[in-house]
Amino acid sequence: PPLPGSKHPHPAPAVRRAARCVFVCFVSSVLAVTWTRADDPSILARVGDVEIKVADIRASLKNLSSSDEAALAGDPALLNQMVRSLAVQRLLLKQALEQGFDKKPEIAAQLDRARDSTLAEAWLQSASEPPQDFPSEAEVRAVYDANKTALVLPRSYRMAQIFIVAPKDAKTSAKLESVTAKLKKRGADFAAIARTDSEEPQSASRGGEIGWLTEAQIQPEIRAQIPSLKLGSVSEAIRLADGWHILKTLDVREPFTPTFDQARPALTKRMREDRAKQNTQAYLAQLLGEQPLAVNELALSKVLPGAAK
Numbered sequence: 183p184p185l186p187g188s189k190h191p192h193p194a195p196a197v198r199r200a201a202r203c204v205f206v207c208f209v210s211s212v213l214a215v216t217w218t219r220a221d222d223p224s225i226l227a228r229v230g231d232v233e234i235k236v237a238d239i240r241a242s243l244k245n246l247s248s249s250d251e252a253a254l255a256g257d258p259a260l261l262n263q264m265v266r267s268l269a270v271q272r273l274l275l276k277q278a279l280e281q282g283f284d285k286k287p288e289i290a291a292q293l294d295r296a297r298d299s300t301l302a303e304a305w306l307q308s309a310s311e312p313p314q315d316f317p318s319e320a321e322v323r324a325v326y327d328a329n330k331t332a333l334v335l336p337r338s339y340r341m342a343q344i345f346i347v348a349p350k351d352a353k354t355s356a357k358l359e360s361v362t363a364k365l366k367k368r369g370a371d372f373a374a375i376a377r378t379d380s381e382e383p384q385s386a387s388r389g390g391e392i393g394w395l396t397e398a399q400i401q402p403e404i405r406a407q408i409p410s411l412k413l414g415s416v417s418e419a420i421r422l423a424d425g426w427h428i429l430k431t432l433d434v435r436e437p438f439t440p441t442f443d444q445a446r447p448a449l450t451k452r453m454r455e456d457r458a459k460q461n462t463q464a465y466l467a468q469l470l471g472e473q474p475l476a477v478n479e480l481a482l483s484k485v486l487p488g489a490a491k
Contacts, residue, residue: 224236224237226238226239226265227265227266227268227269228269229269229270229272229273230273230276232269232272232273232276234265234268234269234272238268239261239264239265239268242264242268247455252448257393258388258393259384259385259388306462306465306466307458309461309462309465310458310459310461310462310465311458311461312454312457312458312461316453316454316457317450317453317454317457321453322442322446322449322450322453323442325449325453326442326445326446326449330439333439333440333445334437334438334439335435335437335438335439335440336396336397336398336437337396337397337434337435337436337437338394338395338396338397338434338435339394339395339397339400339408339431339433339434339435340391340393340394340431340432340433340434340435341391341392341393341395341400341429341430341431341432342372342373342376342385342389342390342391342392342429342430342432343376343380343382343385343390343392343427343428343429343430344361344365344372344375344376344379344380344390344427344428345380345381345382345385345386345424345425345426345427345428346358346361346379346380346381346419346425346426346428347381347424347425348421348425348426350423355426357379358419358426360379361375361379361428362419362428364379365416365428372389372390372416372430373389373390373391374389376389376390377389377390381425390430391432394435401422403420403421403422404420404422404427404429407420407429408429408431411429411430411431412431413431413432413433413434414430414431414432415430415431416428416429416430417429417430
């Protein structure tokens with residue numbers, strides 16, 4: 183689900199779009215089991231006799247872009263979904279192999295096509311990989327100095343919330359009144375109330391925390407309330423189309439320009455990604471220059487079903 187109170191699904195749409203698929207949403211709902219016993223710390227998840235280890239997830243993370251990595255770092259729920267999804271995928275794979283499903287001719291043909299595609303893409307990626315010593319520190323420094331203005335990080339807020347679902351025309355609800363009464367009691371524990379009463383499961387499991395959000399990522403109705411909130415104070419219930427949002431500001435980060443050392447890892451990764459894209463285009467241009475591609479347009483027009491014979 184989208185981050186409550188955010189007008190965008192997530193700062194990195196590619197990761198959030200993937201997490202929205204029916205498979206992942208289903209996985210998240212059925213695998214809500216808490217890891218309660220001491221176990222091998224290298225094991226992240228287990229379903230039946232299938233285990234997902236730290237190394238499995240690290241291998242998957244290698245293919246993420248910088249923005250997707252940042253999204254995972256800023257929202258632990260996304261990484262949680264990734265682990266759950268992989269666990270169920272492995273379970274399904276185990277069952278398919280036990281039943282010999284991969285031996286069916288039509289499935290074997292699909293696997294061959296997938297293998298060919300994966301191998302070709304891996305070869306192109308290998309051929310486009312920049313040298314290990316790129317970029318040099320001087321090159322990163324030059325990019326940092328030339329882009330300091332663009333590197334300024336906007337004001338952001340670490341927020342927590344209690345969310346209560348309500349129809350659009352509802353002016354109040356018994357649940358809202360109950361939660362409001364709990365919050366007004368002396369010594370009320372916002373996080374504990376969020377865990378038991380908030381109706382947004384992911385943030386509720388973290389005591390209501392929805393992580394760091396920039397001003398641009400927060401819906402206007404909520405953004406307007408934040409400046410009046412002192413750190414640690416709790417807002418009145420804010421009515422949005424999906425229901426009631428009760429907010430708590432946990433921390434505020436004023437706009438700032440990261441130092442060179444802070445920015446270097448991200449800049450280095452981005453520069454390598456940009457160089458790899460340039461190398462890919464150059465490699466393909468050279469390859470097709472040496473071995474020109476020709477397409478039989480007449481035959482192509484007859485490929486689709488129903489085309490003229």
